[in-house]
Amino acid sequence: MNYEISVYPEQIAIVRLYGELGHHETEKIRAQISKTIMQGHVTTLIWNLAGLQFMDSSGVGLILGRMRELSIVGGQILILNPSSTMQKIFQFxxxxxYMMQADEQAAISHIRGIVHG
Incomplete structure (x- = not known):
């Protein structure tokens, strides 16, 4: 499991997940993202799942937990390019x-439209 977190202007962060996401990796990612949120650096998380082949329930919990943290600061999430299997899990x-099929630039433009529209 590999991941990248990039922080952009306007307190937007993109989390790119690759491979398979299980409990152990989820804890590392959670700690890093939560710290960034609590420090006030991020109010919007874009989860790019285009490179993710598998996610167990801990991955869903990761996203839901960060959504709760962001709600405290009026923030939001966007889930990009989940596989068809993950789409079903997210629907349930x-x-x-919060799902969208788009590239990262389109997602940022979409978020900025929501934030500034």
């Missing part, structure tokens, strides 16, 4: 409204 988890 109540995350369907």
């Amino acid at each position: 988890s109540g995350l369907a409204p």
Whole structure:
């Protein structure tokens, strides 16, 4: 499992996940993202899942938990390019409204439109 976190202007961060996401990796990612949120550096997380082949329930918990943390600061999430299997899981988890099939630049433009529109 590999991941990258990039922070952009306007407190937007993109989390790129690759390979398979299990419990052990989830804890590392959670700690890093939560720290960034709590320090006030991020209010919007874009989860790019285009390179993710598998995610267990801990991955869903990772996204839902960060969503709760962001709600405290009026933040939001966007889930990019989940596989068809992950789309079904997110629909059952109540995350369907946050899914989008797009590249990162389109997602940032979409978020900026929401934030500034």
